[in-house]
Amino acid sequence: xxxxxxxxxxxxxxxxxxxxxxxxxxxxxxxxxxxxxxxxxxxxxxxxxxxxxxxxxxxxxxxxxxxxxxxxxxxxxxxxxxxxxxxxxxxxxxxxxxxxxxxxxxxxxxxxxxxxxxxxxxxxxxxxxxxxxxxxxxxxxxxxxxxxxxxxxxxxxxxxxxxxxxxxxxxxxxxxxxxxxxxxxxxxxxxxxxxxxxxxxxxxxxxxxxxxxxxxxxxxxxxxxxxxxxxxxxxxxxxxxxxxxxxxxxxxxxxxxxxxxxxxxxxxxxxxxxxxxxxxxxxxxxxxxxxxxxxxxxxxxxxxxxxxxxxxxxxxxxxxxxxxxxxxxxxxxxxxxxxxxxxxxxxxxxxxxxxxxxxxxxxxxxxxxxxxxxxxxxxxxxxxxxxxxxxxxx
Amino acid sequence: xxxxxxxxxxxxxxxxxxxxxxxxxxxxxxxxxxxxxxxxxxxxxxxxxxxxxxxxxxxxxxxxxxxxxxxxxxxxxxxxxxxxxxxxxxxxxxxxxxxxxxxxxxxxxxxxxxxxxxxxxxxxxxxxxxxxxxxxxxxxxxxxxxxxxxxxxxxxxxxxxxxxxxxxxxxxxxxxxxxxxxxxxxxxxxxxxxxxxxxxxxxxxxxxxxxxxxxxxxxxxxxxxxxxxxxxxxxxxxxxxxxxxxxxxxxxxxxxxxxxxxxxxxxxxxxxxxxxxxxxxxxxxxxxxxxxxxxxxxxxxxxxxxxxxxxxxxxxxxxxxxxxxxxxxx
Numbered sequence: 001x002x003x004x005x006x007x008x009x010x011x012x013x014x015x016x017x018x019x020x021x022x023x024x025x026x027x028x029x030x031x032x033x034x035x036x037x038x039x040x041x042x043x044x045x046x047x048x049x050x051x052x053x054x055x056x057x058x059x060x061x062x063x064x065x066x067x068x069x070x071x072x073x074x075x076x077x078x079x080x081x082x083x084x085x086x087x088x089x090x091x092x093x094x095x096x097x098x099x100x101x102x103x104x105x106x107x108x109x110x111x112x113x114x115x116x117x118x119x120x121x122x123x124x125x126x127x128x129x130x131x132x133x134x135x136x137x138x139x140x141x142x143x144x145x146x147x148x149x150x151x152x153x154x155x156x157x158x159x160x161x162x163x164x165x166x167x168x169x170x171x172x173x174x175x176x177x178x179x180x181x182x183x184x185x186x187x188x189x190x191x192x193x194x195x196x197x198x199x200x201x202x203x204x205x206x207x208x209x210x211x212x213x214x215x216x217x218x219x220x221x222x223x224x225x226x227x228x229x230x231x232x233x234x235x236x237x238x239x240x241x242x243x244x245x246x247x248x249x250x251x252x253x254x255x256x257x258x259x260x261x262x263x264x265x266x267x268x269x270x271x272x273x274x275x276x277x278x279x280x281x282x283x284x285x286x287x288x289x290x291x292x293x294x295x296x297x298x299x300x301x302x303x304x305x306x307x308x309x310x311x312x313x314x315x316x317x318x319x320x321x322x323x324x325x326x327x328x329x330x331x332x333x334x335x336x337x338x339x340x341x342x343x344x345x346x347x348x349x350x351x352x353x354x355x356x357x358x359x360x361x362x363x364x365x366x367x368x369x370x371x372x373x374x375x376x377x378x379x380x381x382x383x384x385x386x387x388x389x390x391x392x393x394x
Numbered sequence: 395x396x397x398x399x400x401x402x403x404x405x406x407x408x409x410x411x412x413x414x415x416x417x418x419x420x421x422x423x424x425x426x427x428x429x430x431x432x433x434x435x436x437x438x439x440x441x442x443x444x445x446x447x448x449x450x451x452x453x454x455x456x457x458x459x460x461x462x463x464x465x466x467x468x469x470x471x472x473x474x475x476x477x478x479x480x481x482x483x484x485x486x487x488x489x490x491x492x493x494x495x496x497x498x499x500x501x502x503x504x505x506x507x508x509x510x511x512x513x514x515x516x517x518x519x520x521x522x523x524x525x526x527x528x529x530x531x532x533x534x535x536x537x538x539x540x541x542x543x544x545x546x547x548x549x550x551x552x553x554x555x556x557x558x559x560x561x562x563x564x565x566x567x568x569x570x571x572x573x574x575x576x577x578x579x580x581x582x583x584x585x586x587x588x589x590x591x592x593x594x595x596x597x598x599x600x601x602x603x604x605x606x607x608x609x610x611x612x613x614x615x616x617x618x619x620x621x622x623x624x625x626x627x628x629x630x631x632x633x634x635x636x637x638x639x640x641x642x643x644x645x646x647x648x649x650x651x652x653x654x655x656x657x658x659x660x661x662x663x664x665x666x667x668x669x670x671x672x673x674x675x676x677x678x679x680x681x682x683x684x685x686x687x688x689x690x691x692x693x694x695x696x697x698x699x700x701x702x703x704x705x706x707x708x709x710x711x712x713x714x715x716x717x718x719x720x721x722x723x724x
Contacts, residue, residue: 228412231703233657236676236695237420240688243680244423326543330662333545334677353666355552362553368546375541 046311046388056384059377066374070186074145077180078159078166081343083143085165085175087115090361091126093170101130108136110166123360134164170363172351181343182367188344189325190374192259196324197317199263204270205313209301211271212278226268234265238327242336251342258337262327266320273316277309311389319382322375329371345371398711406704413696418465421689427457428481428683455481468686478686482679487690491672495694497565498660498671502698504587505595505656513599514645517606518638521614532603539600544659548593548666565669590667594660598652606645613637647710650703657699
């Protein structure tokens with residue numbers, strides 16, 4: 001048989017060949033595709049199925065890069081997030097060039113700019129000064145920062161020498177580098193989804209589990225509660241709840257407050273999935289066997305039932321993270337979520353509320369691009385995981 | 395049928411009642427009330443306001459009574475069509491909201507309608523022309539619609555419109571803004587509606603298109619389709635008479651759940667586009683703790699959703715008798 005055999009054909013080829021394949025003892029390398037298919041563990045099958053979903057792989061890779069940049073934000077960003085370049089307010093992005101005006105190769109570099117002011121509109125006008133060439137340097141010594149509280153260093157991935165400055169995505173009204181702020185903002189924006197999802201996961205699995213496992217009156221009450229939450233439009237609820245957060249709270253408290261608010265809405269759908277699975281699984285013989293052997297209800301749920309549909313939970317969780325990220329962005333955008341000096345993508349977009357300023361300083365919309373990329377990547381990854389969650393289904 | 399109707403109606407009324415409590419209590423959550431908010435505003439601008447005057451105001455607004463008394467008072471009045479008093483705008487909530495409630499309902503319902511009208515044909519086309527250029531294009535737009543939050547789409551479109559020299563935002567031209575309702579005003583409104591509907595509806599449309607495409611693709615692979623084709627049935631007739639009807643079912647039965655989604659997405663888009671609807675008013679009233687106005691709008695939005703879900707359930711039962719036996723509660 002050919003190497004690239006489709007599992008569907010393999011399955012239809014019948015049991016006979018499968019048992020043959022297992023009885024013949026060979027080294028792993030010599031196994032045919034068919035044999036490997038039948039000997040694969042469930043997780044191997046899932047991985048195999050997942051690998052076939054190209055977009056999911058891409059999505060996963062993009063997310064890996066994004067999360068790594070969030071973790072190593074200090075290293076990746078050329079400047080600290082609060083530092084202001086007072087001379088460079090609302091400066092457009094500085095493109096990185098390889099060739100200078102004469103077409104001569106200079107390696108990566110940026111041009112300097114000169115600033116003028118339009119005396120009528122008071123708008124700053126930056127003109128590129130092609131005589132000032134600032135080569136891009138890697139692993140430069142920049143502003144010092146703490147590495148996870150362990151030691152202090154100033155090494156940053158790239159930068160240019162003073163008085164040149166590199167602003168890949170331009171600067172904001174106070175002359176802060178937007179690229180550095182986006183990289184730092186990723187920390188809050190990307191993690192709030194995870195925290196929110198963990199919370200709603202906890203609530204969802206617990207209530208869904210109770211609902212499905214015990215049934216009866218408890219089930220009815222919880223189901224009605226879910227329906228109630230599902231019939232309330234989320235944004236007004238989010239708005240009202242986050243307006244209720246005290247204004248004098250610290251960034252950390254607001255952050256967790258917002259996570260809790262976001263997770264309040266998300267748990268219902270998860271609880272339904274969990275309940276359905278519990279209803280299906282609790283009737284099975286092995287649960288009865290466990291109960292007869294005196295295993296406690298708690299361990300039956302967590303040791304025997306939950307692992308059984310863990311893959312569905314992973315899929316569901318992956319697909320609900322983007323909703324949370326969008327929620328945070330929307331709330332912060334409206335000024336009801338995280339607030340400056342906290343830096344998140346939504347906070348960065350708050351300035352873009354005024355369409356007249358967006359029309360002039362278009363680069364203030366760049367954080368939105370990162371939100372979109374993240375959300376698409378999570379959806380691709382979730383799609384792939386959904387296919388992989390049931391590797392036997394064709 | 396009638397027993398299901400009354401059961402469902404009773405259930406809806408209970409939910410409406412619960413949302414009214416929730417709407418009222420959530421607005422009470424922030425520390426302080428409108429009067430303390432007013433006091434801080436006075437303090438900030440350096441003006442003096444004495445405690446007796448504040449207490450008087452509080453008594454006048456009924457803010458000195460326990461929350462549950464305030465709630466019952468408000469709820470009883472709402473039932474009689476009096477939605478309370480807006481402290482900030484110094485007029486009854488009913489007047490403050492005015493046309494906004496109707497416009498919100500109009501936008502929500504037309505978005506719902508258009509979502510389905512657009513999503514179903516595209517889904518059918520995508521499924522029957524799988525992997526064609528149009529299919530890929532639809533999938534691409536779908537992913538974009540899913541990932542792009544409404545307010546960002548609004549900003550980007552406004553940016554584009556502004557660069558093209560077109561006016562954006564609002565629901566009326568300046569001439570009609572304050573005019574009485576007339577046929578011309580309605581026509582003017584219709585001209586302004588497409589942009590908000592497009593923005594609010596895109597993500598829902600993207601979602602439905604994907605579901606429609608996926609379910610129809612599942613159906614198209616089934617044997618009865620092959621049989622029908624083998625028997626020489628015309629392709630169009632075959633597709634529309636059998637698999638499409640089956641594939642429509644899951645889409646139509648979730649019609650109620652699209653509503654909270656649209657209302658929810660609408661609130662922010664309305665703010666960005668600065669529409670004369672309830673969203674922007676809710677936002678400003680939340681910030682100033684104008685509680686009766688905020689509670690009323692929150693309650694109105696929930697009411698709109700819950701009643702909409704109820705109506706769509708009823709319509710479904712009429713259209714598809716099978717649903718009666720399972721119902722949403724099953």
